[in-house]
Amino acid sequence: MSKVIVVTDSNSGITQSQSKELGVVVxxxxxxIDDKMYYEDIDLTQEQxxxxxxxxxxxxxxxxxxxxVTDKWDELLKEYDEIVYIPMSSGLSSSCETALMLAQNYEGRVxxxxxxxxxxxxxxxxxxxMKLAEEGKSAKExxxxxxxxxxxxxxxxxxDTLKYLKKGGRVTSAGAAIGTVLGIKPVLQIHGEKLDAFAK
Structure with missing residues (x-):
């Protein structure tokens, strides 16, 4: 039976301290922020x-x-046989596609x-x-x-605000202005690869 470790990213909402308790890697x-790089939950708290x-x-x-990513995988593969890496949705970021490409160099171990x-x-x-790994399933399974x-x-x-949807290009400037004046608060849905308006 392979020794499998589960790895994810902080978009999962799992904090670094929780990851240690759960036995996963985040x-x-x-x-x-203002052109200075931070790592979530490492050098900046959610409150900050x-x-x-x-x-x-x-x-x-x-x-x-x-x-x-590759440094962490290399480090973990010294102790584990296989890695299951669960990144955020490929529809919301290119990180999944990048990870899929990187994994090709790991001969099925990632x-x-x-x-x-x-x-x-x-x-x-x-x-x-984690449950499947405990049951003895391989990373591929x-x-x-x-x-x-x-x-x-x-x-x-x-x-609560359309400001950040406007900034991210999800809402036009005109749409944000009208929505703000009318007090419209959209409900968004993430399903599959898409982030779409569900209701207003």
């Missing part, structure tokens, strides 16, 4: 992040750095799960993967099982 997502956000800081997200999850659904995938039901979950989000 790669922190990098982001930039939201404080900077409300103060009007210029925030840009980024996918994990390639070197950070399986990247592309099951369109983020936040609580990504966290659930981590829990499911875990990947196949998780991807088989990738469209079986979704997330609904309600936003």
């Amino acid at each position: 790669l922190p997502m990098p982001f930039y 992040f939201y404080e900077k956000l409300t103060q009007g800081g210029e925030i840009k997200t980024s996918m994990p750095l390639v070197g950070d 399986e990247v799960v592309n099951n369109q999850r983020i936040s609580v659904t990504q966290r659930q995938s981590v829990a499911d993967a 875990i990947k196949d099982i998780l991807e088989a039901d990738k469209l079986d979950s979704g997330i609904f989000i309600m936003v």
